[in-house]
Amino acid sequence: MKRTYDPRRIKRNRSYTVQRLAELYDVQPNTVRQWIKKHGLPVLEGSYPTLMHWKDIRDWLIAWQAARKWTCAPDEMSCFSCQGPRKVKAGTFRIEASNKNTFMLHGQCETCDGPMNRSSSQAKIGTDRANFAPITTPHCAPIIAHNSNADSPLNPSL
Numbered sequence: 001m002k003r004t005y006d007p008r009r010i011k012r013n014r015s016y017t018v019q020r021l022a023e024l025y026d027v028q029p030n031t032v033r034q035w036i037k038k039h040g041l042p043v044l045e046g047s048y049p050t051l052m053h054w055k056d057i058r059d060w061l062i063a064w065q066a067a068r069k070w071t072c073a074p075d076e077m078s079c080f081s082c083q084g085p086r087k088v089k090a091g092t093f094r095i096e097a098s099n100k101n102t103f104m105l106h107g108q109c110e111t112c113d114g115p116m117n118r119s120s121s122q123a124k125i126g127t128d129r130a131n132f133a134p135i136t137t138p139h140c141a142p143i144i145a146h147n148s149n150a151d152s153p154l155n156p157s158l
């Protein structure tokens, strides 16, 4: 049984250091660094010491933990509205750059129209883009600027 981390423990309107996030979830700072490096936890670009925005952490935890539970095909994301791996509705896929190494993939669920997201990295973004936005649609899905202040939770029920 994998350990789970409750996203509701992340407090609104603050940023977390690696150390503080590690303390919050009672893990080693190295575990948090692995989340950043291997699992795409977004960090605030140029911050030193490394800072993570509360909403990025919360969204990432929800997406990452769901992804561990459900096995998504390369062209699927986890839908929290109808609970499971789902295909993205045609024409709704977009990529948001969190920073130069981390991307959030967004789309609408083909089944229930709910919002879905998944993290990607510089190394995987080409493959992900090809999987989610096939060549029959405009080749490059637009990358929009990250807006950390957006007050629109990806999962409104939280």
Ligand SMILES: [Zn+2]
Binding pocket: 079, 080, 081, 082, 083, 086, 109, 110, 111, 112, 113, 114
């Ligand atoms: Zn759905």
